[in-house]
Amino acid sequence: MQTHPLKSFRSLERRVRGQATTDGAGVKLTRVLTQDLQQRLDPFLMLDHFASDDPNDYIAGFPNHPHRGFETVTYMVAGRMRHRDSAGNEGLLQNGGVQWMTAGRGLVHSELPEQESGVMEGFQLWLNLPGRDKMCTPSYRDIQSDDIPEVRFPDGLVVRVIAGVFSDQLGAVHRSAEAFPTQALYLDLNFPASGGVLELPLPAQHHALVYVYRGCLRVGADTLAAPLMGILAQDGAAVRLEGLACGEGSSEPCRALLIAGQPLQEPIAQYGPFVMNTRSELMQAVEDFQSGRLG
DSSP states (O other): OBOOOOSOOOOEEEEEOOEEEEETTTEEEEEEEOGGGTTTTTTEEEEEEEEESOGGGTTTOEEEEEEBSEEEEEEEEESOEEEEETTSOEEEEOTTOEEEEEOTTOEEEEEEEOOSSSOEEEEEEEEEOOGGGTTSOOEEEEEOGGGSOEEEOTTSOEEEEEESEETTEEOSBOOOTTTOTTOOEEEEEEOOTTOEEEEEEOOTTSEEEEEEEESEEEETTEEEESSEEEEEOSSOSEEEEEEEOOSTTOOOOOEEEEEEEOOOOOOOEEETTEEESSHHHHHHHHHHHHTTOOO
């Protein structure tokens, strides 16, 4: 258990159950953070959870498609996915790894499964870019599981630090506030079967969510059972999370994502895979894609 001399913990503002949908060439997934929540959870635009042991649900993958104006963060819990893009980048995303792509001014990429059976599970988060950076040079980074720092506690709690800083540990992705104004924190929390408590500071002005994908999680006086997202109220400068096994006789340990960041407070104009600040910028993105100038 990690404790801090903090006076107030955030409460749970609301529960959100994701919407079943398909994307790419028919991949079945759950859209947890939907477009109507973008302002409330600024700078986060979308969170998808895909999980299936039926290859018919995922085998067609995500063929070539464009992006402009934001970053995609794909975290693979199980399975293998091959990334290729129009900038010549290629990488294999596999168990426990992360793909961090800054679309910037534009990329066309594909994400295709490299397995024909077994479980494929993971998440894709869309992180907005400030207007000043929306037309930056695209970049791509593959982060293998062994390169994601982990903070381990005596009670068995393991925190994987994908982005940001946790307990003085820099995440796999960490940039200065000047270069990375959203200051995104992305943690994968792995509680032991016996439960456990995590307390950590969280700036009150940062928007934050937890997504429970195994077991149950207690947030203050409320409980979230997988698969549910909880939006954290901005009524404290810290958060207290307690992992629980769900249901009588259950021993499945809790696993949850904690995602937080500084809101950009800029207009959001979205048309499918393009996220800009104005309608005219969106029209330009579509025109650039149609004329082959994107990526």
